[in-house]
Amino acid sequence: MEQESRDFIRSRIDEDVQSGALPGGVVTRFPPEPNGYLHIGHAKSICLNFGVAVENAGKTYLRFDDTNPAKEDESFVQAIQNDVRWLGFDWAHLTYASDYFEELYQFATNLIKYEKAYVCSLSGEEMRKQRGTLTEPGRNSPYRERSVEENLELFSRMRAGQFGDGEQVVRAKIDMSSANINMRDPVLYRIRHVRHQRTGDDWCVYPLYDFTHCICDALEGISHSLCTLEFEDHRPLYDWVIENANVNYHPPQIEFSRLGLEYTVMSKRLLARLVEEGIVSGWDDPRMPTIAGLRRRGVTPAAIRDFCARVGVTKQENRVEMNLLDFCVRHDLEKSARRGMGVLEPLKVTLTNWTEGVLQLEGPWHAQNEALGSRTLPFSGTLYIEQSDFSLAPPKKWKRLARGEMVRLRYGFIIRCDEVVMDGDQVVELKCSYFPDSRSGEDTSGLKPNGVVHWVSADQAVAVKIYEYERLFQVADPTAGSLLDDLNPHSVSIKDGFVEPAILAAQDTHFQFERQGYFCKDSENEYSFNKTVSLREGF
RNA sequence: UGGGGUGUCGCCAAGCGGUAAGGCCCCGGGUUUUGAUCCCGGUAUGCGCAGGUUCGAAUCCUGCCACCCCAGCCA
Numbered sequence: 001m002e003q004e005s006r007d008f009i010r011s012r013i014d015e016d017v018q019s020g021a022l023p024g025g026v027v028t029r030f031p032p033e034p035n036g037y038l039h040i041g042h043a044k045s046i047c048l049n050f051g052v053a054v055e056n057a058g059k060t061y062l063r064f065d066d067t068n069p070a071k072e073d074e075s076f077v078q079a080i081q082n083d084v085r086w087l088g089f090d091w092a093h094l095t096y097a098s099d100y101f102e103e104l105y106q107f108a109t110n111l112i113k114y115e116k117a118y119v120c121s122l123s124g125e126e127m128r129k130q131r132g133t134l135t136e137p138g139r140n141s142p143y144r145e146r147s148v149e150e151n152l153e154l155f156s157r158m159r160a161g162q163f164g165d166g167e168q169v170v171r172a173k174i175d176m177s178s179a180n181i182n183m184r185d186p187v188l189y190r191i192r193h194v195r196h197q198r199t200g201d202d203w204c205v206y207p208l209y210d211f212t213h214c215i216c217d218a219l220e221g222i223s224h225s226l227c228t229l230e231f232e233d234h235r236p237l238y239d240w241v242i243e244n245a246n247v248n249y250h251p252p253q254i255e256f257s258r259l260g261l262e263y264t265v266m267s268k269r270l271l272a273r274l275v276e277e278g279i280v281s282g283w284d285d286p287r288m289p290t291i292a293g294l295r296r297r298g299v300t301p302a303a304i305r306d307f308c309a310r311v312g313v314t315k316q317e318n319r320v321e322m323n324l325l326d327f328c329v330r331h332d333l334e335k336s337a338r339r340g341m342g343v344l345e346p347l348k349v350t351l352t353n354w355t356e357g358v359l360q361l362e363g364p365w366h367a368q369n370e371a372l373g374s375r376t377l378p379f380s381g382t383l384y385i386e387q388s389d390f391s392l393a394p395p396k397k398w399k400r401l402a403r404g405e406m407v408r409l410r411y412g413f414i415i416r417c418d419e420v421v422m423d424g425d426q427v428v429e430l431k432c433s434y435f436p437d438s439r440s441g442e443d444t445s446g447l448k449p450n451g452v453v454h455w456v457s458a459d460q461a462v463a464v465k466i467y468e469y470e471r472l473f474q475v476a477d478p479t480a481g482s483l484l485d486d487l488n489p490h491s492v493s494i495k496d497g498f499v500e501p502a503i504l505a506a507q508d509t510h511f512q513f514e515r516q517g518y519f520c521k522d523s524e525n526e527y528s529f530n531k532t533v534s535l536r537e538g539f
Numbered sequence: 540u541g542g543g544g545u546g547u548c549g550c551c552a553a554g555c556g557g558u559a560a561g562g563c564c565c566c567g568g569g570u571u572u573u574g575a576u577c578c579c580g581g582u583a584u585g586c587g588c589a590g591g592u593u594c595g596a597a598u599c600c601u602g603c604c605a606c607c608c609c610a611g612c613c614a
Contacts, residue, residue: 006553033614068613124612131610135541138610169612179542181610190612209614233543233609255544257607262550268614310562312552314545317607321550324563334576368576399574408572440572452572514573539574 007313009254013052013224026058027223030084030091031213033065034076034197036268037283037290038083040304040325041259047308048256049226050089059092061220066098067212069196077197079283083291088301093220097212098198100219104207105159107215107245108170108188112151116244117188118144119154120171127169130176131184137177138184144173158191161204165191172211174240182237186210214238217251225251228258229315259311260319263471263488264289265478279487280472286530287472287491297469298510298520298532299325303332319477329533333510333518338365338372341410341454342499342513342529344466346384348429348458351415354381358460361440363411375502378460379412384498386515389453390430392420397539399451401430406449410514414438414449454514461498466519468493468531499529 006014016022028049032042053060062084066072084091097104111117120143122130132138146154158168170189178184188211193204217225225238232255242250260266265274266289274280274288284292294304307328311320359379365372385401394402401407406416419431438445470491478486503511510520510532517534 031614035614065614071613120612127612128610133541133610136610137541166612171612181542184610187612192612206612208612213614229544230608231614235543257545310551312562314552316545316552318551321563324551327563330575339573367571367573397574410572443572449572451574454573512573512575515575516573517575535573535575537574 007256008315009048009224009226009256009313010052010055012254013056016223017056022223024221024223026053026056027061027221028053028058028226029061029063029217029220029222031061031063031065031097031216032080033068033071034073034080035068035071036076036272037079037292039266039268039271039288039290040261040294040307041266041289043087043291043304044259044308044311044313045226045228046084046087046089047305048313050091052224058223060089061093061095061222062091063094063216063220064096064098065209065213066096066196066198067206067209068192069194069206070192072197074197079292083295086295086301087291087304095216095220096198097207097216098196100212100216101199101203101207103219104212104215105205107247108207108211109152109155111172111188111241111245112155112170113148114244114246115148115173117151117170117172118146119151119158120144120169120185120187121167124166127187131181132176134181140176141171141185144185155189155205158189158205159203161193163191165193167191170205172237172240172244174237180233180236182210182233183240186237210234210237211241214241214251214253215245215247217253218242218247218249221249222251225253227253227255229255229317230258231255255315256313257315257317259308260317261289261325262319262322262476263473263478265473265483270480270483273483274472279484286467287469296523297530298333298518299329300332300336300510303328306332322471326533330518330536333512333532335369337510337512337518338503338506338508339363339367339512339514340365340375340500340503341377341456342464342466342497342503342511342516342519343384343386343454343456343461344468344495344497344513344516345387346498347387347390347427349383349385349415349455350429350431351381351383351434352418352431353433356381358457361411363440375500375506377411377500377502378457379409380457380459382458383409383455384458384461385409385430385453385455387427390417390427392427400453401450406447407451407453408438408440408449409455410452411440412455413440414443414445414447454516456498456500458498460501462501462504462527464497464499464504465525465528466495466497466531467522467528468495 030049130139169187171185174183286297361377364374389400413434415432415434421429473486474488518532519529522528
């Protein structure tokens with residue numbers, strides 16, 4: 001259920017479309033820097049950018065913002081493409097900011113010619129000192145009035161590699177006393193003698209975000225440049241560059257709030273730290289809020305899209321509850337996942353009156369969706385049920401097994417617990433009797449068991465590792481300053497369980513283990529399952 | 540104390556002068572061989588606070604308050 005909604009950005013786009021202001025149609029772009037993996041916050045942006053384009057028969061660019069070669073890597077550009085496609089979106093054009101390096105250089109040259117930019121020889125430290133503070137204006141650089149000729153000469157020598165890193169920069173000539181610090185002669189170009197993953201050693205001067213982004217948007221004819229709130233302060237600079245560098249098209253920048261999610265962090269920097277410090281197994285650790293992590297966890301693209309739609313797009317700061325994501329995951333898997341039985345904490349059950357050897361029972365893969373067909377279930381006199389499905393001291397309304405009580409084994413027979421075998425205070429085995437005339441589908445026993453319980457046949461079941469995950473952090477709003485202390489020390493636990501053989505034989509990766517939750521086969525390890533999300537528990 | 544933003548139910552979020560949508564969570568009840576799903580029903584006399592304008596204000600005005608972002612040659 002991915003119904004579109006009318007948020008303020010879609011409303012704005014509707015107006016622009018209706019007023020005929022968009023001769024080129026709706027054109028958006030998703031512009032990640034290839035310096036890490038995408039997370040669910042990016043998914044919100046992806047759903048928005050690709051979504052509005054699809055809704056308006058427009059198109060979307062996937063543009064890698066690769067202007068800082070020191071931090072970027074080709075492996076990330078592959079991972080990002082993979083994640084965007086997996087989410088269900090495709091781009092009209094794949095571009096890189098570096099595709100435009102030559103044009104960008106020309107626009108910077110324009111700025112110099114128009115006396116709107118200059119080469120500044122201040123050190124980073126000096127520049128910082130002269131920038132002023134939030135409440136005090138900055139001071140003009142002593143190099144601010146260099147002649148056009150000298151600036152042109154210097155800029156071309158910068159490009160030619162005649163200066164070392166940090167020796168010169170190109171700055172916009174705006175207003176050192178602006179209340180908006182971004183307008184205090186921001187740096188447009190810096191020198192970096194670093195090999196770029198795409199342009200190699202062609203360049204040693206690289207443009208900064210504020211100069212690059214707006215021009216790339218213009219060159220690609222982006223009709224609506226959507227970004228997050230922290231760039232609101234940059235909008236005047238975005239507009240200034242477009243207006244002053246003689247770019248002939250001016251896209252509007254519109255900001256929305258980034259996604260916040262409880263009990264996790266949503267910044268590439270912090271996620272990278274978790275990976276680098278070995279706190280998680282990698283970018284695709286199932287506890288990570290990355291697309292890769294969610295995928296490995298068993299979360300589906302449809303669930304993520306639905307989540308993004310339900311969260312909406314506004315300018316409000318937010319931190320969405322995990323509840324909502326969990327709901328979306330169950331909501332999607334409920335329809336599609338095959339049902340099966342898996343026992344996470346086995347308790348041996350011996351049927352004392354069983355004489356049939358191994359019986360092949362049948363059960364539907366999905367009780368509400370016959371189209372999924374059925375599978376056979378081996379049944380025998382030695383079974384495992386869940387430890388938590390037996391109680392020595394059952395509470396009121398107990399719907400499971402207890403001494404002298406009866407339950408139905410799902411798709412099998414009704415059994416009664418006759419004897420409890422203890423080892424100290426541990427229940428180690430249940431001796432039960434079964435009722436031959438209670439077979440599922442042909443029950444003539446007239447018995448009324450407490451409830452229904454899942455099980456596997458001990459000899460036919462397959463031993464598997466089951467990974468269960470809790471929230472990665474123990475506080476709802478972990479911060480950089482206390483990242484390690486905020487971690488949940490019990491975010492993963494491993495159980496040695498058993499699943500019915502049909503689950504491993506099936507091609508499917510996602511299953512519901514009845515009465516337990518949704519699980520998926522781990523993409524990296526055989527005989528391993530990741531718990532995606534539990535079922536709701538209604539008592 | 541400068542500039543830019545935001546404040547509607549526990550969490551999201553509609554609303555744009557006519558008397559508080561919806562979703563998640565939660566609480567009741569029904570169906571059920573998953574205590575699941577599904578289905579019914581309930582949950583803000585209140586919209587950051589205080590004044591004002593108006594027949595009428597979450598929506599307009601004034602003044603406060605709270606929170607977020609900005610002083611990278613990161614994006």
